[in-house]
Amino acid sequence: MEESQELALTQLRKSVEKLSSSTEGYEVPTLMRFLVARSMNPDKAAKMFVDWQKWRASMVPPNGIPDSEVKDELEFKRIYLQGLTKSGQPLVICQVSKHFPAKDPVTFKKFVVHVLDKTIASGIKGKEVGDEKLVAVIDLSNITYKNLDARGFITGFQFLQSYYPERLAKCYILHMPGFFLTVWRFICRFLEKATQEKIVIVTEGEEERKFKEEIGLDSLPEEYGGRAKLTLIQDVLLPQTSYKVTTVCLSSPPPNPLSLLPAATMATRKIWNDTEVKVTATCIRVPLMRAHAESVNLQFENPLDENTARELLKKAPGVYIIDDRSSNTFPTPLDVSNKDDVAVGRIRRDVSQNGNFGLDIFVCGDQIRKGAALNAVQIAEMLL
Numbered sequence: 001m002e003e004s005q006e007l008a009l010t011q012l013r014k015s016v017e018k019l020s021s022s023t024e025g026y027e028v029p030t031l032m033r034f035l036v037a038r039s040m041n042p043d044k045a046a047k048m049f050v051d052w053q054k055w056r057a058s059m060v061p062p063n064g065i066p067d068s069e070v071k072d073e074l075e076f077k078r079i080y081l082q083g084l085t086k087s088g089q090p091l092v093i094c095q096v097s098k099h100f101p102a103k104d105p106v107t108f109k110k111f112v113v114h115v116l117d118k119t120i121a122s123g124i125k126g127k128e129v130g131d132e133k134l135v136a137v138i139d140l141s142n143i144t145y146k147n148l149d150a151r152g153f154i155t156g157f158q159f160l161q162s163y164y165p166e167r168l169a170k171c172y173i174l175h176m177p178g179f180f181l182t183v184w185r186f187i188c189r190f191l192e193k194a195t196q197e198k199i200v201i202v203t204e205g206e207e208e209r210k211f212k213e214e215i216g217l218d219s220l221p222e223e224y225g226g227r228a229k230l231t232l233i234q235d236v237l238l239p240q241t242s243y244k245v246t247t248v249c250l251s252s253p254p255p256n257p258l259s260l261l262p263a264a265t266m267a268t269r270k271i272w273n274d275t276e277v278k279v280t281a282t283c284i285r286v287p288l289m290r291a292h293a294e295s296v297n298l299q300f301e302n303p304l305d306e307n308t309a310r311e312l313l314k315k316a317p318g319v320y321i322i323d324d325r326s327s328n329t330f331p332t333p334l335d336v337s338n339k340d341d342v343a344v345g346r347i348r349r350d351v352s353q354n355g356n357f358g359l360d361i362f363v364c365g366d367q368i369r370k371g372a373a374l375n376a377v378q379i380a381e382m383l384l
Helices: 003-018 028-037 042-059 067-074 105-122 150-163 178-188 206-215 260-272 306-315 369-383
Strands: 079-084 090-095 134-139 168-174 199-202 246-251 280-285 291-299 319-321 342-349 358-366
Touching: 003 028, 003 042, 028 042, 042 105, 042 150, 067 105, 079 105, 090 105, 105 134, 105 150, 150 178, 168 206, 199 206, 306 319, 306 342, 306 358, 358 369
Parallel strands: 090 134, 134 168, 168 199, 319 342
Antiparallel strands: 079 090, 246 280, 291 358, 342 358
16 A cells, blocks of 8 residues: 555544544445545545444444335336456346336435445455445336436435445446436536546447446346346345344443444433443344343442342333343343333342442343334423
8 A cells, every 4th residue: 555545544544533433443445435535635535434424324224224124116126136247346237117216215215225235245255345346237228208217316326426435336328318318417417527437328339349348248137238147136145144243342432423332322421411421342233133132230339239239120110120040031132022121130240349339230122112212202201
């Protein structure tokens, strides 16, 4: 790596920290994508990176957007995932004649994310590097005015530009009819120069030959002069890498308020109304349907034994105890799924401390109910 790039990366990390976030856990290739997308300007790249973190945290679940959330969009059967091109990049094809303007813009945005995430993931072999790219083909054959959706095009390209910087290797547009030119000129107003340079409008002759050569006949479907069969994106099964357990360790106060660990610190301080509370956590992400589990260590100013703690917790609203050591029965995510209350167990003295000044407990709660919606309802009930 050149010295100028190393300096830019160092400045990017510092700029991200100034924006109350962190680049910890992100590899150099990922950070370089943001720098390249902002012409190696560290401050602009940092803002783009933090905006992406916020967007990702609010828009995309930890394990991605599943087929079930975009079922209606998948039923149009317009997106195909075709394996790797000659250059080793995943090929995604969109047949626009099967597309119609979305009635639900939010679901359509989720669908765009679903397609982009799955396309990129299909090209990852082993561990993600961070600079993987994709090749897109937009087929405009047989489109009519009913298929025209400038908003849909703009959404797709803007997501690529803002949230998937430097993920697009090339985009080929096939069979563009004359009446679409006016629409395309309008769409181009929203495209950055770097994006426009990656778009190729394929016509007959030399451009078509070059298109086939760059894609590769083994990946290109028969409909476009290749040897492959069209494969709907929903029919493509990816390796079950999502079942890997991911761990992150960090001590409070953490530098990144967008990760799970800083969220634990800030939420605890907010609930207890105490900005001095310190939290140290080990975050382990396991793919579950709808439950969180936490191992919690508590330290007290005054002694508190485990039996007294157990009695206090039994009386606490919204809490119930699962703590039977004789039968080895303790809280599990399955116990709390689709329930309002939080289960507490494994209540025991912290033996690393003298006296009864510390406790270890294990808690499980439904992340949709107690983790989100139920809290809002309970707060509203108190206010009203």
